[in-house]
Amino acid sequence: MPHDTGRIAILEDDPIMGESLQHRLTIEGHRVKWWTKGEQAVRELIDCPDAFDLIVCDIRLPDMNGEEVFRKASRETAAPFLFMSGYGDIDQAVRLMRSGAVDYITKPFDMAAFLERVALSLRSREQLASGGTLGISxxxxxxxxxxxxxxxxxxxxxxxxxxxxxxxxxxxxxxxxxxxxxxxxxxxxxxxxxxxxxxxxxxxxxxxxxxxxxxxxxxxxxxxxxxxxxxxxxxxxxxxxxxxxxxxxxxxxxxxxxxxxxxxxxxxxxxxxxxxxxxxxxxxxxxxxxxxxxxxxxxxPLRERQEDILWLAHRFLDEIMEIRDTRVRGIGTLAEDAMLEHGWPGNARELRNRLERAAALSENLLLMPADIFPDVVTAFDTPQIETLANAREAAERRQILRVLGATNGQISQAARRLGISRTTLWGKMTRFGIETSECSDS
Incomplete structure (x- = not known):
């Protein structure tokens, strides 16, 4: 079954790298635009803010850096940014994620890994007709x-x-x-x-x-x-x-x-x-x-079905954006992580109320943890010392929950986006206590 495709813009000044990415993404079925200068990218993103589903952006550019492009363009467009960074730019890439960028990948990277990041960044929130009316858990x-x-x-x-x-x-x-x-x-x-x-x-x-x-x-x-x-x-x-x-x-x-x-x-x-x-x-x-x-x-209760948290959050936010004049156009990755870590004593009603307040008060295009939890000290504010293995497993679990929410709980589609087999995904879900049932693939 073909994967989801989208409209992707690439901002990369290296002609070999830019042509290679454009060629491969086109083969994958995406519609691709390639820029070599930040000024050109900013101008077109401001003129056509809804023209792209994803911006793949290098951090180091000849006329301005990727962070400056992001700051200027994100005032007008809600398209997510996937940054490509060298090892020396990792701190900057992490800072960009905290500001609302969807992800970053470190150069040099394997093309398969890059395509996986693109697929995850293009998370589709369309509800499938096969089910998932009340939740995907x-x-x-x-x-x-x-x-x-x-x-x-x-x-x-x-x-x-x-x-x-x-x-x-x-x-x-x-x-x-x-x-x-x-x-x-x-x-x-x-x-x-x-x-x-x-x-x-x-x-x-x-x-x-x-x-x-x-x-x-x-x-x-x-x-x-x-x-x-x-x-x-x-x-x-x-x-x-x-x-x-x-x-x-x-x-x-x-x-x-x-x-x-x-x-x-x-x-x-x-x-x-x-x-x-x-x-x-x-x-x-x-x-x-x-x-x-x-x-x-x-x-x-919602705490017993974490698979539904992001699924519900994106649907609630879509409904809120339809009826409210708000600048908000989505939920940032760090905010998603914070929602997955929250206990939700008020369940889905609390989730909707927090999103309604955030949408009314936030000045960001993508909601940040502080927008949703202004009254809660999150793990991002108070880092805890933990083993690398525990941190890796926690991040892996959050990513699986995020992709399951984006694919409406479809195991086969989630496995493809994660770049692993269905068997491997089932094994990880079992280990992490994730109990999403599989819809019929269509």
């Missing part, structure tokens, strides 16, 4: 498979997981893949509505049922019709309403407040909670729990 693919099996059933579904793990997103996914997708999806947060109002909001009320009831009010159960009634934070539902919800499930009918006429309930109930409502000692009704948990689903 084994845990989230299992959730998708379970929800696919549950989609055709009318029984209640109970989604359990920590706050911010994506329970409502999963419920909406279930709605979209079911035969009820053309009917309403009504979401009710049981914790957000005052207890004294929840019954009226859920079941509705008749005109004059109580003081202030000036007209007929159709509740969420009625408005859900033949669709899905999603009860979020079900563990916070008052005890008296738990009894009425149980009767709703068992009888398939309900009453508006102030009425004795039963109304049919046709929707499917999907609930979510971060509480262990089925555990001993819980005040939640056991008989209702057994009814609601007919089809249970556990959503793992």
């Amino acid at each position: 084994s845990a989230m693919r299992n959730v998708e498979q379970v929800l696919q099996r549950y989609a055709s059933h009318p029984l209640p579904v109970l989604l359990q997981g920590e706050t911010g793990t994506g329970k409502e997103v999963s419920a909406r996914f279930l709605h979209q893949i079911s035969t009820r997708k053309s009917a309403p999806f009504i979401a009710v947060n049981c914790a957000a509505i005052p207890a004294e109002l929840l019954e009226s909001e859920l079941f509705g009320h008749e005109k004059g049922a109580f003081t202030g009831a000036h007209q007929l009010h159709r509740g969420y159960a009625e408005r859900a019709g033949d669709g899905i009634l999603f009860l979020d934070e079900i563990g916070d539902m008052p005890a008296n309403l738990q009894a009425k919800l149980l009767r709703l499930i068992e009888d398939g009918t309900f009453h508006r407040v102030g009425s004795e006429a039963p109304l049919p309930f046709k929707a499917r109930i999907v609930c979510a909670t971060h509480q262990a409502i089925g555990a001993d000692g819980s005040s939640f009704r056991k008989d209702l729990f057994f009814r609601l948990s007919a089809l249970p689903v556990r959503i793992a």
Whole structure:
């Protein structure tokens, strides 16, 4: 299967090196532009900021150095820079990475190694039609498979997981893949509505049922019709309403407040909670729990599925950029590393909130660790002494997670980009505790 191709610009003053790179990249299927002077590169990048997917740039140039080209061009273009450096320029290359460059490679280099760096720098974030709607990790693919099996059933579904793990997103996914997708999806947060109002909001009320009831009010159960009634934070539902919800499930009918006429309930109930409502000692009704948990689903916390962190981050940022006027156009490599090292106690909700704040406040084209974690001292700020072997393994693990996120969890494609066999990649994933399931290659 052919690898991903892109529009690549080369800035290299050595005619032999420049021609060699242009020729090989063209053979690989890329569209290539070659410059020999920094001034020319800056001018064209400013004039056509979206013309390239990657800039391969030498650090030492006759008219200006690569760092100066990067500084000037990056004000206008979000295209990633891959720097080529001699041994004496490594410190400068590392500094450029901290400023937002995507990568660097040291001269002289093997062509295969160079092509691997190009492939990694051209990370594609396109979602594949074969799957990966909720995540690329084994845990989230299992959730998708379970929800696919549950989609055709009318029984209640109970989604359990920590706050911010994506329970409502999963419920909406279930709605979209079911035969009820053309009917309403009504979401009710049981914790957000005052207890004294929840019954009226859920079941509705008749005109004059109580003081202030000036007209007929159709509740969420009625408005859900033949669709899905999603009860979020079900563990916070008052005890008296738990009894009425149980009767709703068992009888398939309900009453508006102030009425004795039963109304049919046709929707499917999907609930979510971060509480262990089925555990001993819980005040939640056991008989209702057994009814609601007919089809249970556990959503793992983000810290248990690191494969999803960058996958989610890039999708969140894409959505944010669509609705917000922001200078930000991507996430820098160091910021990705920092995200992979963070524990995410707030799960996916925390991830999105941090990216929204970063996109609003950052002045960089590519987000840096300090943009996303202004309140956290990262490992980049407080270096720890560790063995070279440990550092190498940590970097290798981060790179595998990064490429898996870019390839939507496709093992074969990730192995090609990493320049290793599928068997080798599987072995490394097993050693590092990475559990991404493989999609079908297409």
